[in-house]
Amino acid sequence: MDVGIIRDDEIDLLLNDIVETYGYDFIEYSRASLKRRINRLFTIDKFPSFAELRYRIKTDKEYLKRFVEEITVNVTEMFRDPHFYQELRNKILPALGTYPFIRIWHAGCSTGEEVYSMAILLKEANLLHKSLLYATDINPRVLEFARKALFPLSQMKQYSENYIRSGGKNDFSSYYSANYSLAKFNDELKAKIIFSTHNLVSDRSFNEFQLIVCRNVLIYFDRELQAKVFRLFDDSLEHLGYLALGAKETLRFSSIAPKYKQLGREKIWRKIG
Amino acid sequence: MTAVAATQVIVIGGSAGSLDVILKVLPDIRLNKHTAIIIVLHRKSSDDSPLVELLSYKTTLPVKEAEEKDLICGQCIYVAPSDYHLLIERDHTFSVDFSEKVNYSRPSIDITFQAAAEIYGENTIAILLSGANSDGTSGLQEVQRYQGKTVIQDPRTAEVSYMPQYALNNLTPDEILADDQIADYINRQQQA
Structure with a gap:
């Protein structure tokens, strides 16, 4: 998996958009993991550029739901540990x-x-x-x-x-x-x-x-x-x-x-x- | 000993057959105060203390499980916790992540190689040892992209040759080393 397609300053822009538009605040999330998840989604959903991802998130409420689901980690199991x-x-x-x-x-x-x-x-x-x-x-x-x-x-x-x-x-x-x-x-x-x-x-x-x-x-x-x-x-x-x-x-x-x-x-x- | 933040990291990734190599090279490894070693080992056990303890017997350097928010310090050997991916933050602290397995592995060698390359750039040395899956190859490629150094254990000296051979089929590393050359290489690569 390619990591590092989206730069840190671009992630700052994205997170600011999200908190301003939707109120979800990911700014204080651990950056390394968040960056990896965002890059993963960027690859899976085949965005041609960062600008397109940014536009999609800003304008498409349904896609925002997918974004939240994918960048938060939902791996768990019963009676884990x-x-x-x-x-x-x-x-x-x-x-x-x-x-x-x-x-x-x-x-x-x-x-x-x-x-x-x-x-x-x-x-x-x-x-x-x-x-x-x-x-x-x-x-x-x-x-x-x-x-x-x-x-x-x-x-x-x-x-x-x-x-x-x-x-x-x-x-x-x-x-x-x-x-x-x-x-x-x-x-x-x-x-x-x-x-x-x-x-x-x-x-x-x-x-x-x-x-x-x-x-x-x-x-x-x-x-x-x-x-x-x-x-x-x-x-x-x-x-x-x-x-x-x-x-x-x-x-x-x-x-x-x-x-x-x-x-x-x-x-x-x-x-x- | 006063700990200072490491400016160079040596990340060692291994799977099946790699523990013996690590146990063999550890006694001969010296670290200066600017260099840290991070070991990412695939393993089944969910209890980490035996591995840290086992490695501690082989070296006078401190061996610690990497904990989230720990500053990565020179002259220290860190071990990725089992069942978590190990990442590195911009402020040179560790973070851990329980996301999906990568290459059927958690911790994934690829993830930590990439994380180190992003933060330490050319001051990253990634060493891939014996193993039975394809983890590590894309991480080594990332390390190369960031001008770091890459080392692959000579598959002929690896107990399980698949992992180093898979990497060799996909990239040309800076060094291909027999298991008994690795400690010497690590000692020579450190900044004075």
Whole structure:
């Protein structure tokens, strides 16, 4: 793949257009990854020049949706990092179970694989009936996909292995029905999930949660934007609530770090201050 | 030791059969304070600490997993985390990316070769080792486009010759080196 067709100054122009025309602000995204994604889209959609890409984005609202979908990374899987889910299963859910009502926020949920994984954990812990999962993403198209609870059947072998490694004891296939090449997850899982758009860059806190899960989102943000999002999470988390990040993300260098304590080796912090 | 930002990077990419080469050359490698090594290895394990530890036994230089927002410092060896692509920002810090696999690989050697070339230009040296897929070739071409240096392990000394041979079929590198010539080459290429 050719990288470096679109120059940095051209990317600045493009990002300014987008925030002025549509209000989506990608200026504080990590530039290296963003640049690679924009160049990738430029190649896939066969634009003859940067000027044409710029014009298309400025004038075609539908194309902007595609742009947002393609430059944000939507690669995810169910029970990704099984030991993380094991920690949730064994340590975090028992603590959450003491609350009369459990509110969980999946920020940047993409196509929903992780939020359905959480619903399965809650069901197995007998907590799903008193839980509400808010699954949000900047990108309306991935949310449409997530709402359908349909995932490729070809992935189920991998997901089943992940599930077992996370400590799952049931037959994973009992959570979905196979329909041609798709696996349709059971409605009772979805019944407790609210899908909604939310932009971590520009939108505010909308509730208080006992657990916020935001994995492999912050790696795409620069330090200033990370700091802003950490404050948003801090505002949205109850005292003694938990914040779960991706395997390569850390709270360590942020301004809210003194109020949080990391639990074990996993990227889970508890708000103690 | 005070760490300074590296002005030269040596990126080593390898797949099947390359770990042994790296273990063999590491003890003989010296780095001056302006040069960093970045190692991108295809591997299955999702746990990174054993690899970093394994490499640490072979050198007195610090070996670290590359973490997002880390400044790339001279006299240090960085290892790309498994299952993430490793990129480099304009301020010479790392960033990681969990996007689609490239050449069936994550981390992709192509991506890090290209990232290094874009930021370090002619002060990039890219070394492609043994492996069983086509990753690395287009990255080496990018390094050439930015006037960096390219090195390919002599396929006859590679445990799996496909990857270096594929690169040789598509470009002419600055050097084709046997595994036991690589450490010496790295030591000679550094700015005084």
